[in-house]
Amino acid sequence: MVGSISTKDKILNTAIDLFSRSSFSAVSIRDITREVGIKESSLYYHFKNKDELLDCIFEIYREEIKKVCPPFEDLDYILTQTTPEQFLQQGLQKFKSYICDSPRMSKISRIVSSEQFSHPQARLIILNDLYEENIRFLEVVFAKFKDLGYIQDFPARLLAIEYQYPVFSMITQYLILQFEQQDTAELEKLLQEHVEFFFHKIKK
Amino acid sequence: MVGSISTKDKILNTAIDLFSRSSFSAVSIRDITREVGIKESSLYYHFKNKDELLDCIFEIYREEIKKVCPPFEDLDYILTQTTPEQFLQQGLQKFKSYICDSPRMSKISRIVSSEQFSHPQARLIILNDLYEENIRFLEVVFAKFKDLGYIQDFPARLLAIEYQYPVFSMITQYLILQFEQQDTAELEKLLQEHVEFFFHKIKK
DNA sequence: GTCTATAATGCGATAGAC
DNA sequence: GTCTATCGCATTATAGAC
Structure with missing residues (x-):
């Protein structure tokens, strides 16, 4: 029905x-x-059993987190439509809203985090699907920014990590504050300031 | 005995x-x-009961994590003994080694992380004892760096966050890799590169 | 697709002997 | 300070009726 x-x-x-x-x-x-x-x-x-419930939940996470980054083939077009700083700002908002603004996804993110030392799958999800996938995407982005002459010459992977790792910590903090029903306005402001600070430091 | x-x-x-x-x-x-x-x-x-075990473990974490930052009153003297970049490099090594190199402390860090949504105390530890205490300390450090004319004029708190938040993510990743008995050399190199990259961007 | 009934085990915790 | 013995209840999971 x-x-x-x-x-x-x-x-x-x-x-x-x-x-x-x-x-x-x-x-x-x-x-x-x-x-x-x-x-x-x-x-x-x-x-089948209790574990199958958790397996399903992990699978949902993996499917959802995939949707955060646009496909590589769309990247060149998207980059013609925005400034690099706008692109980063929008990407971060999208990342944050995917993980934190849907009640379901923020709950699942908490579960993955809680079970990271009880379930090998949760560790793989954090290391591969969350960390590595994101860094790999941003590496391509920053390489293109370099080619287009927008930014200074740093290794693209270092830039990706320096850009994204603070965001992971902010998300960690966001999920706790949200769980405690505390105000997250300051943290959201911080997310914006991060892009500004970071881009200001690396632009040509 | x-x-x-x-x-x-x-x-x-x-x-x-x-x-x-x-x-x-x-x-x-x-x-x-x-x-x-x-x-x-x-x-x-x-x-008394099972919960008291966990309470003791959380208390050990709080006591240990306090020891990471030197007392504020020693700060001025320490800063005369090193360059700012050396100071940051050493501080980060100390932070990493306190949390990750003692088997006991890395286990306790994993417990705190795992229990963050089951136990309010664990959340308080992460938000206050880990995040806020560290940021507050670094805020003072960067303010002094500014006064001494070592670095450019950014808000000290923003610098503290931009500097320390990537480190929190690296520690998260380190604890997982260590648990999986995987190689952490790349991550340790990254920690050093982070200081170099960051300091290079803000120095005068 | 949901129910009743039940198996088989595990759980945290206590009383009281030594 | 450690033991034996035990309580009362919760746990996951299955068999079989409807």
Whole structure:
């Protein structure tokens, strides 16, 4: 039925919510099914076991995080449409909003972070899908900025890292503040100032 | 007895080890006491309950992380002994070695990170003892650098954040690589390059 | 697709002997 | 300070009826 949410989705969304508010191992099947309004045994019709729930959640993260960077083939066109500073500013806003502004994605980000030392998959996601994918994309971007004569001559990978690593820390902090329902305005301002500071330092 | 390790310390060290390899809630009292070689009931002679173990671990982290920054009153003297770039380079090495090179402290850092959404204390530790304390210290450092005419005129807090936030991400990555027993040489080189890149951009 | 019933084990914690 | 014994309850997961 269009618009209605299947039991399977309800289970998954409830699991995401509960796991993100404590941890995978602290949440029981009973906790999840109580919230959904079904018996424990019914969950096993939809999911093989508790671990499969987490596997699904990790898979959602991997699928979603892929969407943050535009495909390389679109890059040249996009760069003709904006200034480099605008491009960076917009990219960062997009990155932040993908991870932090959707309640579902920010919950999943918390889960990945919490489970990084319990689940090898979570570590791979952080190292590869989050860190390396982003750095690789930005490396290409900064290489193009260099070719176009916008910026000074630094190794593109160093620029990518110096640009993106502060952002990872800001996101970490953002997820905690958001969880505590504290104000994030200062941090959002900081994100903008970061682009300004960074670009000002490397532009020609 | 001098040199011998008390049962209480053995319990605590075992808890640190096991919690850091999965998570607080995934490790049982039974797991810990089996490893120590005592019965479960004996643990309760030394610790009120399971939560008290975690409280002790968080307290150790707070005590240790305090030691990373030298006291403000020593700062002026230290700054006469080194160049600003040397000072930053040494400070970063100290920071990294405090957190990552002691097996105990790196385990505790992993625990704090894993429990950040399960335990409010862990969030406070990250936001206050780790982030804010460090930034506040560096803010003073960069303000002094400005007064001494070493660096260009940027807001000291912005400099502190731009300098330290990439380091937080590198430490995050370091803890994962270390846990996976992967090579960290590239990351250590990156830490040095970061100081060089950053200082080169802001020096007068 | 959801239910009842239940198995089999594990959990944190306590009482009281030595 | 460590032990044995035990309590009461929670846990994941399955079998089989409807």
